[in-house]
Amino acid sequence: MTLLEVKDLKQHFTIKKGFLGEKKIVKAVDGxxxxxxxxxxxxxxxxxxxxxxxxGRTILQLLKPTSGEIIFNGKNITHLPRREMKTVRKxxxxxxxxxxxxxxxxxxxxxxxxxxxxxxxxxxxAERMKIIESLIDKIGIRKEQLDRYPHEFSxxxxxxxxxxxxxxxxxxxxxADEPVSALDVSVQSQVLNLMVDLQKEFxxxxxxxxxxLSVVQHIxxxxxxxxxxxxxxxxxxxDLYKNPLHPYTKALLTAVPxxxxxxxxxxxxxxxxxxxxxxxxxGCPFHTRCPVATAECKxxxxxxxxxxxxxxxxxxxxxxxxxxxxxxxxx
Amino acid sequence: xxxxxxxxxxxLKREGKxxxxxxxxxxxxxxxxxxxxxxxxxxxxxxxALSIMRLLPEKAKLEGSILLDDENVxxxxxxxxxxxxxxxxxxxxxxxxxSLNPLHTVGRQIEEALILHTDSNKAxxxxxxxxxxxxxxxxxAEDLVNEYPHQLSGGMRQRIMIAxxxxxxxxxxxxxxxxxxxxxxxxxxxxxxxxxxKQINDMGIIMITHDLGVVAEVCDKVIVMYAGKVxxxxxxxxLFLNPKHPYTKGLLESIPKLGKRKEKLxxxxxxVPSPDQMPSGCRFYDRCSKKMDICKQEIPxxxxxxxxxxxxxxxxxxxxxxxxxxxxxGFETTLHH
Numbered sequence: 042m043t044l045l046e047v048k049d050l051k052q053h054f055t056i057k058k059g060f061l062g063e064k065k066i067v068k069a070v071d072g073x074x075x076x077x078x079x080x081x082x083x084x085x086x087x088x089x090x091x092x093x094x095x096x097g098r099t100i101l102q103l104l105k106p107t108s109g110e111i112i113f114n115g116k117n118i119t120h121l122p123r124r125e126m127k128t129v130r131k132x133x134x135x136x137x138x139x140x141x142x143x144x145x146x147x148x149x150x151x152x153x154x155x156x157x158x159x160x161x162x163x164x165x166x167a168e169r170m171k172i173i174e175s176l177i178d179k180i181g182i183r184k185e186q187l188d189r190y191p192h193e194f195s196x197x198x199x200x201x202x203x204x205x206x207x208x209x210x211x212x213x214x215x216x217a218d219e220p221v222s223a224l225d226v227s228v229q230s231q232v233l234n235l236m237v238d239l240q241k242e243f244x245x246x247x248x249x250x251x252x253x254l255s256v257v258q259h260i261x262x263x264x265x266x267x268x269x270x271x272x273x274x275x276x277x278x279x280d281l282y283k284n285p286l287h288p289y290t291k292a293l294l295t296a297v298p299x300x301x302x303x304x305x306x307x308x309x310x311x312x313x314x315x316x317x318x319x320x321x322x323x324g325c326p327f328h329t330r331c332p333v334a335t336a337e338c339k340x341x342x343x344x345x346x347x348x349x350x351x352x353x354x355x356x357x358x359x360x361x362x363x364x365x366x367x368x369x370x371x372x
Numbered sequence: 373x374x375x376x377x378x379x380x381x382x383x384l385k386r387e388g389k390x391x392x393x394x395x396x397x398x399x400x401x402x403x404x405x406x407x408x409x410x411x412x413x414x415x416x417x418x419x420x421a422l423s424i425m426r427l428l429p430e431k432a433k434l435e436g437s438i439l440l441d442d443e444n445v446x447x448x449x450x451x452x453x454x455x456x457x458x459x460x461x462x463x464x465x466x467x468x469x470x471s472l473n474p475l476h477t478v479g480r481q482i483e484e485a486l487i488l489h490t491d492s493n494k495a496x497x498x499x500x501x502x503x504x505x506x507x508x509x510x511x512x513a514e515d516l517v518n519e520y521p522h523q524l525s526g527g528m529r530q531r532i533m534i535a536x537x538x539x540x541x542x543x544x545x546x547x548x549x550x551x552x553x554x555x556x557x558x559x560x561x562x563x564x565x566x567x568x569x570k571q572i573n574d575m576g577i578i579m580i581t582h583d584l585g586v587v588a589e590v591c592d593k594v595i596v597m598y599a600g601k602v603x604x605x606x607x608x609x610x611l612f613l614n615p616k617h618p619y620t621k622g623l624l625e626s627i628p629k630l631g632k633r634k635e636k637l638x639x640x641x642x643x644v645p646s647p648d649q650m651p652s653g654c655r656f657y658d659r660c661s662k663k664m665d666i667c668k669q670e671i672p673x674x675x676x677x678x679x680x681x682x683x684x685x686x687x688x689x690x691x692x693x694x695x696x697x698x699x700x701x702g703f704e705t706t707l708h709h
Binding site: 278310 | 557585587624630643
């Protein structure tokens with residue numbers, strides 16, 4: 042069953058350069074369609090500036106979308122009034138990247154975890170404490186530690202507190218924006234394992250945003266690759282990593298340094314940097330760095346199409362395999 | 373031998389008293405060799421680099437010896453150090469934006485090293501700057517000379533940093549997390565460039581990183597540090613295929629690998645002890661899955677466990693077996709893991 046469906050979502054920011062300067066538009070998210078099933082993890086990968094964080098924030102309506110639709114749990118939440126949105130937010134929570142910045146340094150852990158419950162009208166203190174105590178037990182923090190301040194915890198513990206906070210309201214969807222990027226590898230694996238355990242226990246759906254392809258592969262069921270505000274490829278995790286179709290995905294996968302010195306792989310080195318999203322290239326946004334680009338790529342905007350069963354890519358050079366019925370919209 | 377670090381210990385003054393941050397760190401770097409130093413934050417890898425460069429706070433206490441071409445860097449005068457830094461050895465830092473001066477053009481910042489360390493005239497310097505920019509793979513070098521750091525992307529800035537470091541043909545290049553702030557596709561470009569430069573210049577590189585993938589790709593030899601001590605050292609293949617120290621094993625098991633999907637990642641429980649509360653025995657004791665009684669009391673000695681492979685762990689001390697027969701069975705089985 043589909044929990045979240047996003048249709049042709051756009052998030053454009055206007056920036057003005059200087060006094061009386063001309064207005065420019067940054068297309069941070071430019072026509073993204075995707076869906077997340079109950080209990081599923083969708084990974085979103087891409088380089089910095091590709092719009093992956095903006096996408097997460099737009100889905101949560103922390104940023105008002107420019108256009109497009111967000112359907113959550115069968116309900117169109119795109120234009121909900123504030124008050125109604127608040128009840129929907131109970132079911133969708135965010136975990137932030139930086140565990141140092143996302144916890145209030147002046148609040149004790151108890152009050153940090155309690156606040157969401159108070160905001161959403163749970164007035165019985167004993168009940169609140171019961172929920173909090175059962176939660177911290179799961180994340181490996183002791184009851185006595187509830188009256189400590191965030192600075193008394195390590196980075197990994199803080200991130201686990203951040204995850205616990207997002208779980209207090211028993212949400213259905215958690216959007217995790219680079220939740221392990223600030224952590225050391227041994228701690229990173231603790232947090233990833235915890236997220237997997239919690240997902241099973243609470244039947245959570247995750248949208249896991251990260252730049253780290255190995256981490257995304259580990260945790261995701263399906264993966265979407267973003268480039269300059271667009272999804273260029275989306276598929277099951279096995280299909281995407283074993284058989285990447287889009288040239289950008291191929292290059293990304295070969296660029297990741299592998300912790301295995303015996304493997305010497307052919308590396309596709311992309312030239313140059315990510316173009317500015319203020320002035321994206323015409324046609325296919327990737328054509329300026331693409332090793333297989335042709336003249337058509339400069340003019341023709343490739344559509345995201347199903348090239349193989351459940352495997353979508355936006356590249357005119359990828360030939361679709363014989364499908365019974367090629368679909369145009371992800372369903 | 374290009375660089376020999378022998379029994380280096382470093383103490384920094386904190387709240388009125390000295391705390392030992394580095395303890396008995398020894399390793400060597402040959403010409404044309406890339407030595408990786410890995411470990412988690414706070415393990416002392418960056419301070420090891422700063423000790424070699426002598427870029428330490430005024431009140432730091434540095435013991436042991438650091439021999440660069442058989443000359444002891446720890447005994448250099450200030451003036452002598454200024455001649456060596458940026459000339460015989462240079463360093464690249466993690467964040468290129470904060471390491472470059474925002475008020476000077478790129479060309480001027482590269483030229484600075486040439487003004488300080490060579491007798492060349494203005495025209496020669498300009499030629500060399502442009503040549504350097506081309507060497508590090510930057511396009512339109514002639515125009516770039518007059519641009520400012522904020523006009524460049526992260527990858528280009530890191531290339532500028534490399535150009536500055538390479539200006540005087542250093543024998544030793546120290547890179548402190550040079551690609552951590554960069555995207556993977558750009559990281560691949562920079563690692564490629566560094567490998568290329570190493571080959572043509574025949575210099576020694578110390579690569580400090582927490583990313584074991586980067587280590588596997590560029591290093592010849594690896595040093596694993598934990599809480600200010602070297603716990604294992606081996607050539608890169610040996611270390612990845614046959615890790616000995618429980619910490620190294622734990623690190624390798626905790627990283628998700630591309631292409632192999634596991635249900636559960638390994639992890640190391642607990643956290644690094646703070647420098648003023650170091651345990652008296654093995655510093656990894658609290659987090660180790662194979663701890664024994666002796667580990668709590670005595671510092672494990674460094675011992676050879678293979679060709680060019682050393683580790684500091686009681687598991688590999690032969691005498692343990694003989695001294696304590698009741699333990700030896702457990703010891704055998706742990707070895708077979």
